[in-house]
Each structure stands twice: as structure tokens, then as C-alpha cells.
Amino acid sequence: MSAGLPRTLRLLPWTGPEAKPCFLITDDDGGRLSRLADLTEATQLDMGAQLLAHAEDLLPDATEAQLRFLAERLTEALRDILRVVESRELRTRG
Numbered sequence: 001m002s003a004g005l006p007r008t009l010r011l012l013p014w015t016g017p018e019a020k021p022c023f024l025i026t027d028d029d030g031g032r033l034s035r036l037a038d039l040t041e042a043t044q045l046d047m048g049a050q051l052l053a054h055a056e057d058l059l060p061d062a063t064e065a066q067l068r069f070l071a072e073r074l075t076e077a078l079r080d081i082l083r084v085v086e087s088r089e090l091r092t093r094g
Contacts, residue, residue: 007025007026008025008026008091009023009024009025009090010023010024010025010026010034010037010087010090010091011023011083011086011087011090012024012033012037012040012087013037013040013041013044013080013083013084013087014040021083024037037087041084041087044077044080044081044084045081045084047077047080048077048078048080048081051073051074051077052074052077054070055070055074058070
């Protein structure tokens with residue numbers, strides 16, 4: 001890391017042991033772990049959009065078991081998306 005460059009803290013789109021947040025301390029946005037985090041965020045957002053479309057199709061005729069499974073998956077997707085939003089807010093406040 002170069003002297004004089006500001007270091008930033010980035011919330012990563014995954015958690016560590018015991019579901020604790022993971023952070024990356026960096027002085028640039030181009031490192032390998034930053035690129036992996038960018039790809040993971042994009043994948044999480046895409047999966048959330050696909051799940052929402054699936055839910056819209058499934059809801060009218062869903063069984064109780066299907067609704068429970070869907071609610072669990074939607075909860076996971078929402079948790080991922082909120083983590084992405086929080087990470088991006090932290091980076092824009094810089």
C-alpha cells in the first residue's frame with residue numbers, strides 16, 4: 001500500500017463465523033478481493049431479481065410448504081441485498 005493514499009473500509013457481501021460481518025481494508029478498488037466482492041454482489045442482486053420473478057409466478061397456486069420455502073429464500077435474498085446496500089452506502093460516504 002502506498003503512503004499517503006486514503007484507506008477505505010468495505011463491508012463484504014458475505015459473513016464470517018457466527019454470521020459476523022467481514023470487512024476489507026484497502027487503498028484501492030481494483031484488488032482481487034474487491035473484484036470478487038463486486039462479482040458476488042452482482043450475483044446476489046441477480047439472484048434476488050430471479051427469485052422475485054419466481055415468487056410472482058408461484059404465489060397464486062402455492063402450497064403451504066412451497067410458501068414456507070419461498071419465504072425462507074426471500075428472507076435470505078433480502079438479507080444479502082440489504083448487505084450490498086449497506087456496503088455501497090459506506091463506500092459513498094467514504
